[in-house]
Amino acid sequence: MSYPPIVTPSGATRPILTRGLGTLDGVGQLPVIAVVGPTAAGKSDLAVELAIRLGGEAVNADSMQLYRGMDIGTAKLTIPERKGVTHHLFDIWGVEQTASVAEYQRLARPLIDGLLVRGVTPVIVGGSGLYVRAILDDLEFPGTDAAIRARLEAELAEKGVAPLYARLTVEDPVAAAAILPSNGRRVVRALEVIELSGRPFSATMPSYESVYRSVQIGLNIPRPVLDERIELRVHRMWAAGFVEETRKLHEAGMGPTASRALGYAQVIKYLDGEWTEEQAVDETVRATRRFARRQESWFRRDPRVVWLPYDAPDLPAQAIRVVSCAS
Structure with a gap:
């Protein structure tokens, strides 16, 4: 079976490879897999099992596991718990560094491409929804302006998030509806982008347009x-x-x-x-x-996620069947 090439956000194309496909009966290139869902649902363990069975490697999409030394508090898998599976994009930033999803995307995309070139299945794992989307989907991230950001953050510190959120509801009601009123950091970012670009922040928000052939597996766990x-x-x-x-x-x-x-x-x-x-x-x-x-609300909004019971005795086998159907 042949597939059309992947179209990147810049308009360039890259072919779908067809090497290393025996695991799924040789039917097309394995998609990029993402294991998603709320914290403590068991994502990391499932990702390891899938990587072992499909000849894959894990790619971190937890924004806090990018930091060196933040191990216990982020439930980062220990080396023995990784069971020999190569894990990428863990421990790459110092704790003094400010997280940037744009920088993460810049690092992750070539990594995913390189794994596919080698015929290795990328297994993305993590609960940071925007980071997952930064890999999988056609997302572009606006620039930043230190002066605008500093002014808005000073206003946030002095007056609280409520007046900033009220301003956002006027300037971009679509973005305001998608951002929690208590999330000061996101409100500041939205207002910064609006002021910097002259465009609504909602124009830069994620759409469900993938740049890879991908499958997302969510772990369903009772509250x-x-x-x-x-x-x-x-x-x-x-x-x-x-x-x-x-x-x-x-x-x-x-x-x-x-x-x-x-x-x-x-x-x-x-x-x-x-x-x-x-x-x-x-x-x-x-x-x-x-x-x-x-987290659950974020991932539930994505119609592409296939939800599986977290405690299914044959969970890895169920997940592989989902991947097979998507190939």
């Missing part, structure tokens, strides 16, 4: 079960030395992105004497549960 798993994970993080990990990173100088990361932000408040340790634990659990709901 009460997920809530319990999140609480258990947080307590295990504490027992594994999360506070000490955060202390070292905090003292080394965490940048604005890393210091606001889920769990780390709560521990820093404990280390700085603002909260008790018990408060930090409880707030980490609560914040993680809220985050998991946002």
Whole structure:
């Protein structure tokens, strides 16, 4: 079977390769696979199993696992847990660096292309929805302006997010409807793009137009079960030395992105004497549960995601069948 070439956002084309396809009966090039869903659903383990069975390699799409040293708090797989599978785009940034999805895309796209050239199946894994879309979809990221950003962030710090969000609802109601009113960082970014480009921020928001032949597998997990798993994970993080990990990173100088990361932000408040340790634990659990709901909402909006039960005894086999049907 032959396929048309991939068309990149720039209009260039690249062929679909047909090497290394015995796993799926030689039917076309394996698609780029993405394992998505809420935190603590079991994405990393499934990605490893798929990579083993399909001769693939894992590509990280968790924005916080890009940071070196942020291991316990991000539930980064240990080397033994990776079972010999090569993992890409882990531990590539220092914690002082500000995360950039545009920079991530610049690194990830050539990596995916290189894996396909070698006949290796890319298995993207992570719960940062925009980072997954930055690889798979036709997304372009507007530039930034330090002066505009600084002015808007100063306004955010002084007045809070509400007046900025109100401004966004007037200037770009489509973008406002897609951004949580409490997400100051995203509101600031939207207003920055509007002022810098003169275009609505919504014009740059993701569309469901893939640049790769891809399949997304979501892990479906009942909310009460997920809530319990999140609480258990947080307590295990504490027992594994999360506070000490955060202390070292905090003292080394965490940048604005890393210091606001889920769990780390709560521990820093404990280390700085603002909260008790018990408060930090409880707030980490609560914040993680809220985050998991946002993740699920993001991925549920994408009609291309195929949802599978997280606890299916034959989960890897079910996932491979999904991949086979997409090829």
